[in-house]
Amino acid sequence: MTITVEKNAYLKDLTKKIRRHIVKMTHHAGSGHPGGSLSATELLTVLFNEHMRVDPKNPDWNDRDCFFLSKGHCTPVYYSVLAEKGFFPVEELMTFRDVDGRLHGHPCGEHIPGVDISSGSLGQGLSVGNGVALAAKLDGSERRSYVMIGDGELQEGQVWEAAMTTAHYNLDNVCAIIDWNKIQLDDFVENVKGVKNLGDKFRSFGWHVIEIDGHDLEQVDEAYREAERTKGRPTAILAHTVKGKGISFMEDTHEWHGLAPNDEQLEIALKELE
Ligand SMILES: Cc1ncc(C[n+]2csc(CCOP(=O)(O)OP(=O)(O)O)c2C)c(N)n1
Numbered sequence: 001m002t003i004t005v006e007k008n009a010y011l012k013d014l015t016k017k018i019r020r021h022i023v024k025m026t027h028h029a030g031s032g033h034p035g036g037s038l039s040a041t042e043l044l045t046v047l048f049n050e051h052m053r054v055d056p057k058n059p060d061w062n063d064r065d066c067f068f069l070s071k072g073h074c075t076p077v078y079y080s081v082l083a084e085k086g087f088f089p090v091e092e093l094m095t096f097r098d099v100d101g102r103l104h105g106h107p108c109g110e111h112i113p114g115v116d117i118s119s120g121s122l123g124q125g126l127s128v129g130n131g132v133a134l135a136a137k138l139d140g141s142e143r144r145s146y147v148m149i150g151d152g153e154l155q156e157g158q159v160w161e162a163a164m165t166t167a168h169y170n171l172d173n174v175c176a177i178i179d180w181n182k183i184q185l186d187d188f189v190e191n192v193k194g195v196k197n198l199g200d201k202f203r204s205f206g207w208h209v210i211e212i213d214g215h216d217l218e219q220v221d222e223a224y225r226e227a228e229r230t231k232g233r234p235t236a237i238l239a240h241t242v243k244g245k246g247i248s249f250m251e252d253t254h255e256w257h258g259l260a261p262n263d264e265q266l267e268i269a270l271k272e273l274e
Pocket of ligand 1 (some may be wrong): 035036039073122149150153155181184185230257
């Protein structure tokens with residue numbers, strides 16, 4: 001066991017709280033992306049609370065670990081994790097997608113404390129993560145780059161160009177987290193353009209690969225530890241997840257990729273998350 005029983009209970013509670021934020025925020029905005037946010041909840045909660053060296057009081061600290069949400073549409077989970085970590089007030093979550101607010105549908109690196117890049121156009125995060133990790137090596141900094149990529153996003157060619165670069169420069173301070181929920185915008189990934197044998201693909205590019213259940217807090221925690229221990233090559237965590245995880249009617253369907261719950265659906269979702 002890498003995390004104590006108490007820590008496990010704390011994190012489990014926190015993931016529930018974050019899932020409640022996700023449905024409330026999208027309900028408030030009448031839009032947004034709950035499906036891919038709910039699948040990434042454990043992955044981001046454990047990362048920010050147990051592994052990333054960040055200081056919410058000094059978000060621009062030069063030697064901090066950086067996180068790049070390459071699947072930039074999943075801001076409901078991202079903002080919720082950042083707010084719960086103390087980067088900005090939790091109450092601000094309910095300004096999600098307001099025209100005069102800063103919590104836009106896709107994250108803006110300039111205006112939101114804790115957000116390291118603007119993203120939303122799929123495929124670009126790993127390239128940025130590589131640059132930051134390479135600079136860290138040149139600076140002699142301990143800084144690590146964490147990049148979350150969707151499995152549908154893996155259909156973007158730039159991801160693979162970047163994956164070659166990470167391995168070429170032996171960037172062991174890069175950890176790619178693949179939220180492998182099997183579904184993209186309007187269909188199953190395998191129906192659109194399959195990403196079969198994903199482990200073999202990354203291994204053949206020179207990466208260390210860890211395959212886990214992305215909702216098992218223990219496995220998620222251990223995967224990040226293994227990534228930190230792995231030297232000489234980058235690590236890809238292939239996390240099997242369920243799109244819409246935690247809310248029965250949102251699970252395992254593309255219908256909730258970019259759809260907000262109405263009043264009645266919100267009530268049911270919150271009940272399920274009690
Ligand atoms: C370059 C680019 N092409 C298309 C889109 C539109 N788009 C937004 S989300 C999405 C599907 C992404 O699927 P996946 O990466 O699996 O995300 P998740 O299921 O984790 O939400 C698409 C095609 C985009 N944002 N950027």
